[in-house]
Amino acid sequence: MKKFYLTMVCSAAFAAVSAASAQAQDAAPIKIGFAIAQSGWLSNYDAAPFQAAVLKIEEINKAGGLLGRKIEYQIADTKTDQALAATGGAQLVDAGVDLLVVSCDYDFGAPAALAAQQAGKIAISMCAGDPKMGVQGVGPLAFTATSAAQSEGIAIAEYAQKKMGLKTAYVLEDVIIEYNKSACAGFDAAWKAGGGEASILGKDTFRNEDPSIAAQITRIKSLPTPPDAIMLCSVTPGGASAVRQLRAAGIDTPILSITAMSDNYWLNAVPGLKDFYIPGLISLYGDDPRPEVGTFLAAFKARYGDLPASSYGVMGYTLIEQWAYAVEKAGTTDSQAVVDVMNTFKDQPFTAGPTSYTDQLHIQVNRPWLIMKVENDSFHAVEVYRNSFVPDMKLLFRVGQ
Amino acid sequence: MTNVVQVIVDAGALGSLYALVALAIGLVFGVMRLINFAQADYATIGAYSLVVPTASITPPLMFGALPTALMVGCVIGTVILLALLTERVAFRPLRNSNPATLLISSFAVSYFLQNLVVLVHSGRPKSVGIGGSLTNAVELWGIRIPGVQLLTMGVAATLLVVLVLFLKKTPLGIQMRAAAENFQMARLLGVPANRVIAVAFAISGFLAGTVSLLLVIQTGTLDIKMGLMPVVYAFFATVIGGMGSLPGAALGGFIVGVVSVLLQTYLPTDLRPFRDAGVFALVILILLFRPQGLIVTSAARERV
Numbered sequence: 001m002k003k004f005y006l007t008m009v010c011s012a013a014f015a016a017v018s019a020a021s022a023q024a025q026d027a028a029p030i031k032i033g034f035a036i037a038q039s040g041w042l043s044n045y046d047a048a049p050f051q052a053a054v055l056k057i058e059e060i061n062k063a064g065g066l067l068g069r070k071i072e073y074q075i076a077d078t079k080t081d082q083a084l085a086a087t088g089g090a091q092l093v094d095a096g097v098d099l100l101v102v103s104c105d106y107d108f109g110a111p112a113a114l115a116a117q118q119a120g121k122i123a124i125s126m127c128a129g130d131p132k133m134g135v136q137g138v139g140p141l142a143f144t145a146t147s148a149a150q151s152e153g154i155a156i157a158e159y160a161q162k163k164m165g166l167k168t169a170y171v172l173e174d175v176i177i178e179y180n181k182s183a184c185a186g187f188d189a190a191w192k193a194g195g196g197e198a199s200i201l202g203k204d205t206f207r208n209e210d211p212s213i214a215a216q217i218t219r220i221k222s223l224p225t226p227p228d229a230i231m232l233c234s235v236t237p238g239g240a241s242a243v244r245q246l247r248a249a250g251i252d253t254p255i256l257s258i259t260a261m262s263d264n265y266w267l268n269a270v271p272g273l274k275d276f277y278i279p280g281l282i283s284l285y286g287d288d289p290r291p292e293v294g295t296f297l298a299a300f301k302a303r304y305g306d307l308p309a310s311s312y313g314v315m316g317y318t319l320i321e322q323w324a325y326a327v328e329k330a331g332t333t334d335s336q337a338v339v340d341v342m343n344t345f346k347d348q349p350f351t352a353g354p355t356s357y358t359d360q361l362h363i364q365v366n367r368p369w370l371i372m373k374v375e376n377d378s379f380h381a382v383e384v385y386r387n388s389f390v391p392d393m394k395l396l397f398r399v400g401q
Numbered sequence: 402m403t404n405v406v407q408v409i410v411d412a413g414a415l416g417s418l419y420a421l422v423a424l425a426i427g428l429v430f431g432v433m434r435l436i437n438f439a440q441a442d443y444a445t446i447g448a449y450s451l452v453v454p455t456a457s458i459t460p461p462l463m464f465g466a467l468p469t470a471l472m473v474g475c476v477i478g479t480v481i482l483l484a485l486l487t488e489r490v491a492f493r494p495l496r497n498s499n500p501a502t503l504l505i506s507s508f509a510v511s512y513f514l515q516n517l518v519v520l521v522h523s524g525r526p527k528s529v530g531i532g533g534s535l536t537n538a539v540e541l542w543g544i545r546i547p548g549v550q551l552l553t554m555g556v557a558a559t560l561l562v563v564l565v566l567f568l569k570k571t572p573l574g575i576q577m578r579a580a581a582e583n584f585q586m587a588r589l590l591g592v593p594a595n596r597v598i599a600v601a602f603a604i605s606g607f608l609a610g611t612v613s614l615l616l617v618i619q620t621g622t623l624d625i626k627m628g629l630m631p632v633v634y635a636f637f638a639t640v641i642g643g644m645g646s647l648p649g650a651a652l653g654g655f656i657v658g659v660v661s662v663l664l665q666t667y668l669p670t671d672l673r674p675f676r677d678a679g680v681f682a683l684v685i686l687i688l689l690f691r692p693q694g695l696i697v698t699s700a701a702r703e704r705v
Contacts (some may be wrong), residue, residue, distance in 0.1 A: 041524035041625075044458075074686045205673045206665075209630040211418060211616055214411035214550065215665035221545075224405045233553035237627070239492035248547050250538035267456040269528035269621030309458065 023380050030333055031074040033092030034101045035112035040080025045104045048308040049126035049316030055303050056320035082111050088378040089115035099323055104124050104129035113138045122335040127315040129179050131396045134362030141339055145319040149179045150395055152258045153187030155279040155369045155387040160256055163196040166228035171218055174234035176208035182241050183258040184233035185210045185398055190389045208238030217249045224358040233259045240252040264378050276330050279369035281311045283381040292351050318352035407544050408666050413435040416658030417557030420651045421612050422635035425605035427650030431581035434603045435503040439487055441628035448521055448623050449479040452647030465531050477610030484606030485599060491514045492549035518625050525610060527658035532618035549619045561651055573600060581645060643694025650684055652695060
């Protein structure tokens with residue numbers, strides 16, 4: 001009998017211990033890994049979204065955590081190196097992260113995202129504008145928080161035709177990166193859909209590092225009829241240089257451009273610039289019409305003492321927001337379950353705007369843009385505009401073009 | 402017709418810019434058999450000296466805030482000092498090594514300087530609005546020429562003349578030409594090697610400083626790789642012009658600039674992205690027919 005009691009007590013104690021350990025398991029923190037560049041040129045683009053992502057993580061923790069668990073994060077510095085991105089991603093996956101956040105660029109984010117995909121973990125890029133960061137490229141567990149570059153070109157084309165009443169355009173494409181070409185492909189398709197083949201008066205290319213685009217400017221000036229608008233698919237510094245040279249040559253035509261040209265830091269290159277339009281993400285200059293953006297910027301400023309260094313910052317915030325929402329809904333951090341929830345998003349309202357995914361498309365194709373223009377040496381919000389022309393798969397992957 | 406004139410001006414301006422860089426490379430190569438790739442970073446650092454060294458992407462102006470004459474002097478002075486410093490630290494101790502070692506050393510200097518800029522200024526491109534009035538187009542014979550194109554051509558022509566006068570008329574210039582012809586012989590005849598080489602570097606720094614200002618006035622932007630493309634082009638220019646020949650370098654710079662503009666102007670749209678391939682194909686063609694370059698110096702001939 002005594003022996004029986006002892007056994008009972010022991011079993012009870014054992015049960016209590018295992019229950020306690022199970023509870024501890026439940027309360028174990030959720031882990032998010034960041035395989036991002038903290039040094040090298042890409043660090044300038046990864047820094048602001050990363051800060052914003054950390055802000056969102058801290059907000060969730062302050063509100064009691066996710067599924068009742070705290071979120072912890074770890075960073076692997078990829079040093080703007082594709083090989084290090086792959087090893088950094090693999091290390092974080094080995095460390096057992098539930099979500100891998102990767103760099104703001106397809107070429108540098110994909111190696112890390114692939115490591116996650118192979119291990120069955122979800123990976124989200126902060127702001128890669130390439131749909132290959134998704135089902136057809138990296139795999140069904142990869143996402144990007146931002147819009148396809150094509151939709152930037154589409155949005156500004158539609159806006160210029162429908163709201164600004166511009167009829168003809170001339171396209172100047174910087175061939176240094178694929179992002180520019182994708183944006184120009186979107187512009188081309190949407191402009192022709194709205195105004196016909198002949199409404200694009202001409203097309204020319206340059207390279208970002210070209211010290212001069214004089215020959216391209218001469219071609220524009222020799223057109224029999226001057227265009228209503230010039231579409232410039234480029235990034236800084238070459239894009240800023242091109243704008244300066246266009247204006248210096250006395251071409252005062254409205255210039256349409258893409259999201260990478262947003263934010264005021266390059267405007268010194270063209271003092272007094274006017275009639276320059278872009279599809280922006282958010283305005284950092286106090287005039288964004290969407291209250292949720294204002295809330296985000298105020299929280300960011302309270303946390304870091306300054307506004308995000310670039311408007312891409314919001315993408316890091318919205319990335320964590322989306323994933324946390326899906327985890328909450330799925331009731332687990334299991335990657336497949338979370339992805340299944342994310343694939344059902346249809347205009348789900350988040351800070352960066354309504355967000356939709358399908359099991360085929362893990363990038364935004366018609367999230368509303370904040371059209372912005374330059375006036376008095378600063379970007380200003382004009383209005384929120386949503387493109388109605390939606391890029392098909394052929395345009396998104398630029399096949400047969 | 403106006404179009405053709407405009408194309409000629411475009412080509413001339415770009416050719417002048419490349420000629421300036423090519424002169425700097427050719428000069429140093431002449432006296433030292435060193436192809437100085439750090440020339441790109443001299444220009445980059447000259448441009449960055451316009452702004453206060455901070456990681457901020459909208460930095461306040463430093464030399465850029467000075468009155469024009471002082472600004473030009475300070476930027477060029479900075480680059481000359483930098484060129485002399487790199488010569489003293491990285492190249493002088495290696496002077497007797499073979500050209501390959503020197504070339505590697507120049508790559509090392511180039512990477513070092515580039516990373517230094519990233520460290521101090523961060524890698525993000527910045528912008529400066531200096532010389533805005535110079536970029537305004539000037540109306541000449543019915544065509545509008547951007548002021549900066551006229552400036553580039555004017556500066557290049559002036560510097561070329563000054564450099565030729567310096568090399569032909571001054572004792573130091575004559576010593577430098579002698580050193581370029583046959584360095585050992587010149588030394589035996591009493592030409593001070595250190596001084597001649599230092600002066601060559603100072604002139605290359607002067608040219609790099611000038612190029613940096615012209616680039617900033619033209620583009621309004623600062624970037625860690627801003628000097629790279631002109632130097633790559635200028636390097637090819639010195640090769641096709643004839644290594645070690647200064648008129649060759651200037652001519653070569655002109656040719657690559659002009660060809661690049663002509664290809665951009667007259668190639669069909671689909672081929673234009675491959676413009677650079679056309680320029681480099683031309684380099685290969687010229688070298689096939691004239692392996693020593695267009696203007697051959699006696700120094701470049703095989704010596705027994």
